[in-house]
Amino acid sequence: QQQVKQSPQSLIVQKGGISIINCAYENTAFDYFPWYQQFPGKGPALLIAIRPDVSEKKEGRFTISFNKSAKQFSLHIMDSQPGDSATYFCAASILSGTYKYIFGTGTRLKVLA
Amino acid sequence: DAMVIQNPRYQVTQFGKPVTLSCSQTLNHNVMYWYQQKSSQAPKLLFHYYDKDFNNEADTPDNFQSRRPNTSFCFLDIRSPGLGDAAMYLCATGRGTGYSPAQHFGDGTRLSIL
Numbered sequence: 001q002q003q004v005k006q007s008p009q010s011l012i013v014q015k016g017g018i019s020i021i022n023c024a025y026e027n028t029a030f031d032y033f034p035w036y037q038q039f040p041g042k043g044p045a046l047l048i049a050i051r052p053d054v055s056e057k058k059e060g061r062f063t064i065s066f067n068k069s070a071k072q073f074s075l076h077i078m079d080s081q082p083g084d085s086a087t088y089f090c091a092a093s094i095l096s097g098t099y100k101y102i103f104g105t106g107t108r109l110k111v112l113a
Numbered sequence: 114d115a116m117v118i119q120n121p122r123y124q125v126t127q128f129g130k131p132v133t134l135s136c137s138q139t140l141n142h143n144v145m146y147w148y149q150q151k152s153s154q155a156p157k158l159l160f161h162y163y164d165k166d167f168n169n170e171a172d173t174p175d176n177f178q179s180r181r182p183n184t185s186f187c188f189l190d191i192r193s194p195g196l197g198d199a200a201m202y203l204c205a206t207g208r209g210t211g212y213s214p215a216q217h218f219g220d221g222t223r224l225s226i227l
Contacts, residue, residue, distance in 0.1 A: 032214040043117075043203050043218035044156065089155055098144050098163045099207055099214035103155035 002027060004092050006104025013111050019077040021107045023090035026071060030092035032099070035064065035075045038087045038106075047088075048075070080111045116140070117219035119204050125225045126194055134189040134222045136204030143209035145187040146216065147179060150201040162187060163209060191224075199226045 005024045013019045023033075032051060036044035050057045050064045050073065057064045063076040077084055090104040117138045126132040136145065144163050148156035160169045162181040176198070178190040191198055201223050205216040 034215065036218075041220070041223075043119075043205075043220045046215055046217065049215060093214040095210065095214075097168055098161065098209055099216070100158060100161075101156075101216060105155055106153070108153075 002094075002102055004090060004102050004104045006090050006107060008107060009105070010108045011110070013080045013109065015080065015082060015111055015113055017080050017111075019080045019084070019109055019111070020074055021088055021090070021109070022072065022074045023092075023104050024070075024072045025092050025102075027092070027094065028071070030094050030102075032093035033064070033066065033073050034091050034093070034101075035062075036089045036091065038089065044089060077109075080109075082111045082113045085109055085111050117204055117206055117217055119202075119219035119222050121222060122220065123223050123225070125227060127227050128196065129193045132191050132194055132224065134191075134202050134224070136187045136189070136219060137185050138204075138206045139185070140206050140217060141184060142206035142217070143184075144207040145181060146205040146207065147177075147187070147189050148203040148205065150203055150221070152200075156203055159189075194224070194226050196226050199224055 007022050034049035035047045037047045038044045048059050048062045050066050052068050061078045066073045088107045091101040093099045120135045146161040147159045150156045159173045176192050181187045201221045203221045205218045207216045
């Protein structure tokens, strides 16, 4: 029940295309859903996050869509660029003493020039 | 810029030889987390400090210890590293209960075991 399932494991998209990564969870106690971008040899960087009382959040080319009833959320990268090539992790946060993350398994995105 | 800084970026140690990894932060956050990330895997939480309170994850081996001498610094000690401990170690900070759950990560220390 503490798992966050992420798909696909890897994704190849043409430059200018839309990249879509999906995550699903079971525990309704999760109350914060961030997406992180990680380049090789670097730490994860917070990209965008959403609370479950909002169905969509957009920041530039990045959009989170959130479906509370289905317990699913997804990251959409519009106009994907080669510089977006990285590994993306979704996570769900739960308050247990302090906020703890449960991470998805990651998606390796490659955007072709 | 406010940051989470990890030193060293790369660390090589011998099998069984104790090693200490360091993390500092200028964000003045209450919580500091240590994660282990193996190749092509998600970060795995080892433990965290909420102010001076230490919180260990149930499945973190006893071989891993941590110290937080003040708000800004936190250390990860591996008492007797084994080959399976080779990984990237990530430090993250957060503000704590009642604030945003967002965590801010350093760039990690890549640990190799000879």
